[in-house]
Amino acid sequence: MYPKTLKHPAMAPSYEKIAQMSALPLWEILGDVVGDEPVPMGTPHIWPYAAMRDVLLDAGQRISAAEAERRVLALKNPALERPGISQTLFAGLQLVLPGEVAPSHRHSAGALRFVLESTGGYSAVEGERCVMRRGDLITTPSWTWHDHENTGTGPLIWLDGLDVPMVNFFGARFGEELGQEQQPILRPDDASVSRWASGMRPHDQHHEQPWSPILSYPYERSRAALFAAAAGATPNPQHGFKMTYSNPMDGGHILPTIAAFLQHLPAGFESAAWRSSEATVFVAVEGEGTAQIGDSQISFGESDIFVAPNWSVIRLQARRDLVLFSFSDRAAQQRLGFWREDTALSD
């Protein structure tokens, strides 16, 4: 706890007594408590999709979705003790096989799902089925019932992103099972898209919760919006063409804790360096490229997942036309007022 070289050695004889009183001399450790700038927590890392998929499908042969409750391979940051992909985010790859249902439950942790492989299926959220196609983003806000079903002929696999480490940090972990496999369906499939995602909102409906009323952001629409915005535009030096999935009520993020983004980097694009106080999880939807994150050089292709810890310097390069999905803890940091980005880094 104390530095090797004490700043105030004359006080050293008192330190044992201070420790016995469960106190600390802040004058010795001030830099560890407040500090001038963040230290990245965790390490950059990549989880290649093909290898992860093999292990997941093997688990599918041995454990049913009902037995597992959730058949998920959690992506653990190698430099962190707890099962998070970053200090603040949990990520996992989830598999539901044809005919299987992952039974209904709810928890205080909020979640998003980014679909990587589907021949048919849906995530039911709070009385509504959200159809799952590759590239679709589906949210499961805090304390909403959710179950998942594969109605296709092949594996249904998606990337889970949750704010579990944040919820656990606050000691606010609650959860319960519904006690039946599937929740009652109250509205047409993808009703939240037709009701809230047209640029209009229902005159007689209110939405007071701190998350987007849109539960599904279909890839076809998101991709079209991204490429329409990119057409004829100049790419941002750090981010290329980048769109934020937004809450139509206030233009904010989709969840109070987690922000999500879709970006396009044209083949050959090399980004300028930047860093921000958020930890970000990336997955390539289309194309391939490289990421320089801190001292790590990462090559990635379609469906590979990689993480950039907070305040690590990032450079992205597109080998082929890239579409990258990402999510981060920016939503929580901005709500709490301490999110920062630094784009004034020299290459």
Ligand SMILES: [Fe+2]
């Ligand atoms: Fe869940």
